[in-house]
Amino acid sequence: MTFRVIQWATGAMGKACLRAVLDHPEAELVGLYVYGDKAGRDAGEIARREPTGVIATRDIGEILALDADVVIHCARLAPPYGSHDAEILQLLASGKNVISINGYSRPSHWTGERREAMEAACRAGGTSLMAAGLNPGFAAEQIAVVATGVCQALDHVEVVESVDCRAVRNPDYVFRILGFGSDPADVDPNDPAWGPASSLNGMYEEVLAAMAKHLGLALERVETDHRVFAATQELGVAAGVIPEGRIGHVNWRWNGIVEGQPKLTMSIHWWMEEAHLDEPDPPLWRIRIKGHPGVRISIDLEKREGDTTATSAEQIGVAGAVLNAIPHVVAAAPGLMTRPLATPFRSRLADA
Template sequence: MTRPIRVIQWATGSMGKTCLRAVIDDPRFELVGLFVYGAAKSGKDAGEIARRDPTGVIATRSIDDVLALEADVVLHCPMLSDPYDGHDADVRRLLEAGKNVISINNYFEPGALGADYAARLESSALKGGVTLAGTGVNPGWVAERMAANAVSLCLSHRNVATREIIDCTTVPNPDYVFEALGFGADPASIDLVDGALARTFDSMFAQSVEGLAQRIGLSLDGYESDHQLRLAARDLTVAAGTIPEGTVAATTWRVHGLVDGGRRITHEVNWIMDPTDPAFAGKPHWQIDVDGLPGLTIAMDLVDTAPEGVRTKPEQFAVAAMVLDAIPRVVSAPPGLLRL
């Protein structure tokens, strides 16, 4: 009988905790380690953190403890880092210690961030004889899979556009909401060209643009961005706190892929705190528009089917599904960087 795949869960925020539960619940996998950032979680059984029965796996804040474990794969689910490559040192240590890594925050298409950057990551993977991959719903699915399939219905295309709208009102973590995502900020404090948030999302979503381009056979000359903010029309009370009137209540991060100076791919992500804002109200979670022959529009929504009392959101389940689907492929892949 084939043994279960041995999994280490790295971080237990909202996405990481959903992945942790999914691993515990799936007989294909055996949880063998858990890395946490917070002191309050360290020393606890993974089952307690996941609201499951005890597992015997105790959470640690020590990467050395993680490196010493016998495991097939690490599910890397930390908060976004500023700078965006701030998790690279940990990931390279995991790779060089012989552990495959699947991340939900980076490494989807490392070549988009430069050949040297991708080569450094690949070198660590090859040194450890393992594989590095990134996956999720965005990046990882809406542009790279759904939009790529949509293009196959067109004889020709001038632009392929993907748009996501994410309602963040129920996100509970203030550090994530007010720091990593920029909500509640004075708009004058956010530099949409060279600021930290712009650099982070340029790096993240350029990978979606490049991933789509690779899949549809389009060779890009480069990328350009045009980001936007929308301000709160009134004080907004959300799960993480209060967003005062006149501060940032929505961010639009938009990256374009260029060919001969023209925009051939457009990838747009909107994080919002006011679902009644006319710019977003009534619009689907995802939309794909192909300006081509023929033209094509696809609208998609996730549906909440969780049992009553379960607070996990559909997008969290979706990310966990993508991660678990990737595990067998990453574990069996040859060493290096893997495009999922």
């Protein structure tokens, strides 16, 4: 079986997904939506592959008119969370399943008009919406939850992610979307109206909701405990310069409250210098489960030996997570999905 795929956006993660689709024998690229000046170019050229005959477009109408099994939605984060709902609703209603790498881990967590609109779009198109990726997608909703399978009692689960952001090149993304370079005195990171928080809070509330669903916990609410740290010196990074005293490290923290106590915690360190890290050279993820027994897991990703491309192990991992999720979202009954606990690699996607 061959899955017909539309790739939506070609930033760093989107381009990695595009290459994965082009390279996989059971995936057929049938459409490509882009931003900026990439419209009119062959998808193969954008991905540094052979010509495909699929020409990139900025016309949503052209994408909606295509016959496809799934859209891999990799639009860049933009405040507030849910800002991409309108285009996702159109895609779902047009008969295309959607996999998002930037949220939608548990869209059924929400109540009211937003959820109703998503469910209506799925009904209209006979389609499903699901998240896939690393975080959201893999570290908390799959690995951490599965690791609790040895516990007779569960007290607390914490997933800590540490990301070196120094190589991120896009200044708008680094300084506006992620909040680096801002004056800490002018920022309340726990103000839900602050741009970066407005992009991320809803996304990671869904992550905790998905974990709670898998664990059979009644999530009462999510509380934030975000922290920002000033650069100890002027930092020259790929996106520009962060002056001394401006934000050079953000620790995002979300606590899922169950029976009045923090039961689930997601902690993400985005850093431009190592001065404020909890430990030197941290792994990509550290999972800490307190219970009977407790569990500690450290996880890093690494590239295949001999791979000299500029694509990072994390980007390759996102693309792999998306590919392995495709048969699950295509086979699902129409509606809002919480990603299954296991979406492992298969030598043939159709065997998933």
